[in-house]
Amino acid sequence: MYRNCPHIQRKCEQVTVTRNLKILEKYIVNGGNPLKGEVRISGAKNAAVAIIIAALMADEPCTLRNIPNIGDVSVCLNILESLGASVKVIDKTAYYIDPRQLRSYSVPYEYARLMRASYYSLGALLGKFSKACVPLPGGCPLGSRPIDLHLKAFAALGAESKIEKGVVMLDAKDGLRSLQKKIYFDTVSVGATMNTMLAAVKAQGVTTIDNAAREPHVVDLANFLNSMGAQVMGAGTSVIRIRGVSRLHGTDYTIIPDQIEAGTFMAAAAATGGDITVTNIVPRHLEYITAKLSKIGVNIEENDDSVRVWTDGPLMGTDVKTNPHPGFPTDMQPQIAALLCMAYGTSVITERVWEQRFNYIGELTRMGASISVEGKVAIVDGGQQLKGAPVQACDLRAGAALIIAALAADGITEIENIEHIERGYDNMPEKLRLLGANIKVKDFPDLAAASIA
Ligand code: EPZ
Numbered sequence: 001m002y003r004n005c006p007h008i009q010r011k012c013e014q015v016t017v018t019r020n021l022k023i024l025e026k027y028i029v030n031g032g033n034p035l036k037g038e039v040r041i042s043g044a045k046n047a048a049v050a051i052i053i054a055a056l057m058a059d060e061p062c063t064l065r066n067i068p069n070i071g072d073v074s075v076c077l078n079i080l081e082s083l084g085a086s087v088k089v090i091d092k093t094a095y096y097i098d099p100r101q102l103r104s105y106s107v108p109y110e111y112a113r114l115m116r117a118s119y120y121s122l123g124a125l126l127g128k129f130s131k132a133c134v135p136l137p138g139g140c141p142l143g144s145r146p147i148d149l150h151l152k153a154f155a156a157l158g159a160e161s162k163i164e165k166g167v168v169m170l171d172a173k174d175g176l177r178s179l180q181k182k183i184y185f186d187t188v189s190v191g192a193t194m195n196t197m198l199a200a201v202k203a204q205g206v207t208t209i210d211n212a213a214r215e216p217h218v219v220d221l222a223n224f225l226n227s228m229g230a231q232v233m234g235a236g237t238s239v240i241r242i243r244g245v246s247r248l249h250g251t252d253y254t255i256i257p258d259q260i261e262a263g264t265f266m267a268a269a270a271a272t273g274g275d276i277t278v279t280n281i282v283p284r285h286l287e288y289i290t291a292k293l294s295k296i297g298v299n300i301e302e303n304d305d306s307v308r309v310w311t312d313g314p315l316m317g318t319d320v321k322t323n324p325h326p327g328f329p330t331d332m333q334p335q336i337a338a339l340l341c342m343a344y345g346t347s348v349i350t351e352r353v354w355e356q357r358f359n360y361i362g363e364l365t366r367m368g369a370s371i372s373v374e375g376k377v378a379i380v381d382g383g384q385q386l387k388g389a390p391v392q393a394c395d396l397r398a399g400a401a402l403i404i405a406a407l408a409a410d411g412i413t414e415i416e417n418i419e420h421i422e423r424g425y426d427n428m429p430e431k432l433r434l435l436g437a438n439i440k441v442k443d444f445p446d447l448a449a450a451s452i453a
Helices: 006-015 045-057 071-082 116-129 148-157 190-200 214-229 259-271 283-296 330-342 361-366 396-408 419-422 428-434 445-451
Strands: 021-030 037-042 062-065 086-091 095-097 131-137 160-164 165-173 204-208 230-233 240-244 252-254 275-279 298-302 306-310 346-350 372-375 377-383 390-392 414-415 438-445
Touching: 006 298, 021 396, 037 095, 037 428, 045 062, 045 071, 045 095, 045 116, 045 148, 045 190, 045 214, 045 259, 071 086, 071 116, 071 361, 071 419, 086 346, 116 131, 116 148, 116 165, 148 160, 148 190, 190 204, 190 214, 214 230, 252 283, 259 275, 259 306, 259 396, 275 428, 283 298, 283 330, 283 438, 330 346, 330 361, 330 377, 330 396, 361 372, 361 390, 361 396, 396 419, 396 428, 396 438
Parallel strands: 037 275, 062 252, 390 414
Antiparallel strands: 021 414, 021 438, 062 095, 086 095, 131 165, 160 165, 204 240, 230 240, 275 306, 298 306, 346 377, 372 377
16 A cells, blocks of 8 residues: 555565464664764655645646655555556655546545545645545544535635545536635634645636645645746745636656654754754754754754754753644644653643644653643653653654654663554654664564454
8 A cells, every 4th residue: 555665565565464463563662872973854744745646736747856755655646646647756755747647536545544635635636627536534643633624715716515425525516716805714724725725726816815824834835836837925924825827837846854854853862862963954944843942951053954953961841832833833742742751840731733632641651751631731740761661653743752752761662553653754763773773673463453353
C-alpha cells in the first residue's frame, strides 16, 4: 500500500508470517546519548500532501521537488495513479506527475481511509471535473475532525454535497463559480482554507476567504498554484482572494522544509543536552518554536537557512498554549511536553486546537513522567529523570514525543505502532543515528492480533 518509503513498503509486504504471526516493527532506543552534529530537514509533510494532490488539476505535467519520503506521500501518489495520472520517480525527493490521462473523480476507500489529507482530493477534483467522490478521510485520532467548513465553502462555489455510505459526493451542476461575496470560516481551519483554494482557482469570478489559516503550508500551496497560472492573493494573511482561471499549466516546484520535523529535532537536542545544527529550514517558520525553546533555557543561534541548538544549563518549565499560526503549533505540543518533563518546575500546557491531543501522556507516565490532565490542560511536574519502558505511539506527533523521551531516558525504551511515526517523519531513526543516538528498528511478532484471532 505504501510504496515509496522502503521501510514501510517492506513492512506491508511482510504480512508474511512465522507460524501465522504477523511481523511488525518497533524502535528500540537506548537513551542517554546527547545528540551532536548536523541534520537536514526534509520537505514539509502538510505542504507536500496538498501539493501532490493539487498537481492533478494541471493540464500539463508537473515536477515536484523536496518531497519527503513518508507514508502519507506514498498514499497521495497512489491516489493520483488510481485516478489515472502517471507518476515517475526522478530521484529520492523528486517526482514527475503527468495528469493528462486522469479520467476518474472517485478516490478508492483503501487510500482515503489512510490519512486526513485525502480530503484535498475533494477540492482538487471539484476544481478539475466540477465533481468529486471521496470517502471520508482517516488520519490521527485527535477527537472529532468534522469537514463541515469544507462543505460550506464548496456550496458557496456552487457544489451540492451529500454523504452516502461514508463517501462525500460533490456536484457543481452549473460549473464552479463564486456565489457569495465572501466565505467566512468561524473556526480557523488549515484543511478548509486549502481545500477552498483548490476548488476556487478554477471557479468563475473572485472568491474571498475570510478568517483563513495562515500556516506556511497554506502559503506554499498558494505559491504552487500560482506557479501553474492560478491567481491566489493574500495567502499568509487572514483574507485570501482567488480569481478563477480556466487552465493551469505545468510547473517545476520545490516544497518548503518541514517546520515540525525541524522543531522535533530541536526539542530532541535540548532534551538530551546535545548540540546540533538543523539545516534546510526557514527560520521565520520556526519563530514560535524557537521563542518557546529559548524561554525554557535552550540556546538557539539562527542563520539564513539553519539553526544551531544547544544547552549549557538546566531547563526551566514554562507554559504553552497551542493556537493556529502564528501561534505555537499544536503539531509540536506532544514533543514540547516530552521536553518539559526534563525542565525544572511546573509547566502548564493548554491544547486549543484539538479535543483530544493528550492521548500520549499515559505512555510518558509509564516512563516516569509526572503529568496530570484536566480537559484541555496538562500540568507537567518537571525535572524528572525518565526511565526506559515499553510504550505505544497512538498518533504521529505522540510517537515523536515518545522518541524524544526515550532519547533522554535512562535505559531502553521499545516504541510500538511506529507506522504512525513513519506516516510523517522521513527516516527518523537514520537521521537520529547520524546524530549519535542509539536507535534500532526491530521486527517482532504481533502476539496481540494472534490472541484476538
Ligand atoms: C491540519 O489538519 C494538519 N493536517 C494537522 O496536522 C494539524 O494539526 C492541523 O491542520 C492544525 O494545524 C494536515 O495538514 C494534513 P484544521 P486539519 O482543519 O486541516 C476544526 C499533524 O500532526 N474544524 O485546521 O484537519 C477542527 O475540529 C497533523 O501533522 C471544524 O470544526 O485541521 C479543529 O478543532 C495532525 N470544521 C480546528 O478546526 C471543519 O470543517 C482546526 O482543524 C474543519 C476543522
